Amino acid sequence: MGSIAEYIPSETRLFKPLKIGQCTLQHRIAFPPLTRLRNDDDHVPLPLMEKYYADRGSTPGTLVIAEATAISHGEEGDWNNPGLVSDKQVEGWRKIIKAVHANKSIFFQQIWAMGRASRPDLLSQRGFPYRSSSAVPMKGSEHVPRPMTEEEILETITSFVETAQRAILAGADGVEIHSAHGYLLDQFLTASVNQRTDKWGGSIENRARLTLEVVKAVVQAVGAERVAIRLSPYAGFQGSEKADFLPLYTYLIDELKKMNVQFAYLSLVEATGDPGALIWNDKNIHQGKSLNFILESWDNLSPVIVAGGYTPESAAWAVEDKYGKWDTIVAFGRHFISNPDLVFKIRNDIPLTPYNRPTFYNVKEWSGYNDYPFSQEFLESHSDAVHPMTKEEGNGVDIY
Structure with a gap:
């Protein structure tokens, strides 16, 4: 395996086109799903989100993936995260998608259910049950979720389907099903969380059933070329540690392959990308383990996105060396927050603007969201790609 220093990003496969589903990316740098809490109190996207997403798609052919978006009002489990259920929510996302497409970039909507990761007080206030597998x-919580009924599980599958359909009707190029990081689908996957004795729990086959049934149903509804799946085999975030990760994810991948369809992409989070380790320095029992067992099995069925604290140099090394055998896309999270022209900067070897973590989740605020500058070099060559909007036009609200 070569050295990271050997590779100049602009001269690697990082800047080679790659097809996902029905779309062609012009490079292999993706903007991944990042919860930012800039929706209003009814979980409707604020206008300032149009600029944020459009700007990160300012280099044509960029894959832009929405923050995790609730499949039902009962899964809008945190303040100011988004939903895609009501007419107002759909219209808000339609405007965002239109702004991304205006820059000739590609948009996928990540969809999820939060389960026990929701705020029990918020659900109670709005009359929804606090539930999990x-x-x-x-x-550390005194709130105990109640087990979901069979009927609720089937309703959840239906909600994933209907939300995927709403996303496509709003203009999205596809949807990414979130089955990672200790949220609802992952709560069913995780043996320490899922203690059911029916067909939805116990064995690996039963614990994987909900994720697979959701994927099958969404594929049937919108087409496999518009469907992606996110998995985090090594994450410990929110109690998602899995001692049986190897047989569990081997089974999941085998079953996805048995569907005999062409998915848009598979999104994987490395051990170094575990939110608990990145944000709170939690110890992850799987640190250092490789994703290769999944990529070997997947065998280029469709492109694979990898996420795990990459820099421009390590991303170039990853696509050329670490994952050189596979069609790989590298997701940048924190650096894309503070560099709306990240792709341009990496291609032209322009220093990156540092990110400011304390402002990541400033509810409804413009600051820490749309106030990171484009490089002068980008502005001189791409002035038409910057989404024009003032703070007032974007309804940015300073609440702190």
Whole structure:
């Protein structure tokens, strides 16, 4: 395996086109799903989100993936995260997607259910149940979710389908199903959380059933070329540690392959990309483990996105060397927050603007969201790609 220093990003496969589903990317740098809490109190996208997403798609042919978006009002489990259920929510996302497409970039909507990761007080206030795969509380919480009924599980599958259909009707090029990081689908995957004794729990086959049934149903509804799946085999975030990760994810991948369809892409989070390790320095028992067992099995069925704290140099090394055998896309999260012209900067070897973590989740605020500058070099050559909007036009609200 070569050295990271050997590779100049602009001269690697990082800037080679790649097809995902029905779309062609012009490079292999993706803007991944990032919860930012800039929706209004009814979980409707604020206008300032149009600029944010459009700007990150300012280099044509960029894959822009929406922050995790709730499939039902009962899964809008945190303040100011988004939903895609009501007419107002759909219209808000339609405007965002239109702004991204105006820059000739590609947009996928990540869709999820939060389960026990929701705020129990918020759900109670709005008359929704606090629930999960089983009655297992989050670590340190006194709130115990109730196990979902068979009917609720089937309703969840239907909600994934209907939300995927709404996303496509709003103009999205596809949807990414979130089955990672300790949220609802991952709560069913995780043995320590899922203690059911029916067909939705116990064995690996049963714990994987909900994720697979969701994928099958969404594929049937919108077409496999518009469907992607996100998995985090090594994450420990929100109690998602899995001692049986190897047989579990081997089974999941085998079953996805048995569907005999062409998915848009598979999104994988490396051990170094575990939110608990990145944000709170939690110890992850799987640090250092490789994704290769999944990529070997997937065998280029469709492109694979990898996420895990990459820099421009390590991303170039990843696509050329670490994952050189496969069609790989590298996701940049924190650096894309502070560099709306990240792709341009990497291609032209322009220093990156540092990010400011304390402002990541400033609810409804313009600051820490749309106030990171484009490089002068980009502005001189791409002035038509910058989404024009003032703070007032974007309804940015300073609440702190």
